[in-house]
Amino acid sequence: MRLRTVLATLLLTAVPLGGQPAAAATPVTIAYAQRTQTWELVLTNGEVVKVPEALAVAPHDAVNPGARAAFLVSGDGRHFFYFRKSDGRFTERTLHGKERAIRDITVDTVGEEWPSSVSYDGGFVVTGTSAPGLGVLVDLRKGRSLPPPGGTDTWNFAGFSPDGERLLLQEYGDGRMTVFDRGLRARLRSKTRLWATALANDYVTAAEPVGPWPASRKLRLVDLRTGKASGTVTVRLPRGQRIDDLDFDKAGHLVVRSKTTTGVAVYRVSKTTGAVTPLRTMVRPDVKVWVLPGDDEYEPWAEKK
Template sequence: MRLRTVLATVLLTAVPLSGQPAAAATPVTIAYAQRTQTWELVLTNGDVVKVPEALAVAPRDAVNAGARTAFLVSGDGRHFFYFRKSDGRFAERTLHGKERVIRSIEAYTTGEEWPSVSDDGSFVVTGTSAPGLGVLVDVRKGKTLPQPGGTDEWSFSGFSPDSKRLLMQGVLGGRVTVFDRGLRTRLRSKTRLSPVALANDYVTAAAPVGSWPKSRKLRLVNLRTGKASGTITVRLPRGQYVDDLDFDKAGRLIVRSKTKTGVAIYRVSKTTGKATLLRTITRPDVKVWVLPGDDEYEPWTEKQ
């Protein structure tokens, strides 16, 4: 065991922790974020990086003053997003990169709009309490895109694992649509289900079945034909439920489930529902923590 220090940029303050050195070929990424006195990044090599410039709660002039503000980590563990204390604007960073400000998203609307980010951290979508969408931003291009079809009456369901497609459902009529990053329609399907995950084939989607949050069932949907599979019961341990549903880049079905000590991640058979444990993550002793790929709220984010 030895101490190490993250080589951080000026806006990040590194705090060394003891831990085993990471393998040379394995890049250091963000394991999760946690909030103590300020937001912190816990890295995969055990180091902790403070983010003192990130707001923890909405400012006094916000619609919901004092409400918890979003702090997100992209699914690849390389990008993090936060509202700045200086002006309430939403910003994106990497561990050693420059801050990029997304001016169309601000802390003033905390609790009325909530952001979601793609796995590679390059695209942001905000949902609203309207219902409907707020803004859609291509972070790499620094461009805010117009609403698809000239209307905000969409419900955002998720990104494909490769971040090249967006899955949305019309608020009126319920039609499920797959868009590319330019928000051009690539596939449209009519289904009574509400898919929340899209595979990298851009055709297969997964929809939870039953009453959230205590459900272990799902169905797969072919968005080209609109046909759905039979109900698949995920064989999780007693007391665990499907809290988060997704596909990995190879098209395998992935479920995250809250446990008594943290979160468990499973690969699920699309035919039998057998759940194979991939890994567990122990919850740190903090009030709030955020895993890579989380939306603004997940069942495990706040300490009960």
């Protein structure tokens, strides 16, 4: 998953959703979302945009009333997703764009089926379920919803490639990994049963944390075409930190996000030595819930303890 830089010392000023952000040398994107009395977007220029139309929890007539309603931000920081109050439909929006409702995902079934992941470009949404398997997979570029491959509930979602063109799924039973395109056509079926959680833009290289979650500090690379894995590499994270999230960036580098005592730290990791290069740190805001670009529906740092 990918993040945008945000400085903890920025002055935050509330602005309406339709307001134009101040001019900047680089495009203003979403640094993170937070939930106070309502959902808000904190932008990379420090401004705060309120999203009063977004539900915080499922309504009283939902399957699980009071359950947290998902709010997601795409990894590029340009798209945000929420259940809207007017009709409970899951909705995609950009900072200055119109709402686009996703017809097949509603707040009524939160807790049984819910949007769990969105691609880096904001163009593909995957829903998880309380039962084994996936719900629907929605390609927003083409405006269509797709059932899980083969129409079965035997798949677990592992991740998107950074360009959003491929999905990595693992099949229950034989445990094999399969790479699908956005039309859910199988492009590569792995010969390994290793549990990879990140797919590179070559659509062949995957990465797998090694060791029991949530204590993992090791990883290995997997060639999905041959089924061969590299040797285990210990990630040289600071004491007390672990691999909470593992991904590739568009350049093919390994990136690890790790919960810290104050928030989240992001590192680039050497594939051979495990040496880490700090990329950025984010201090957790004093709110109950926050969401970073690229977060899944729940992350270890999401809830305030």
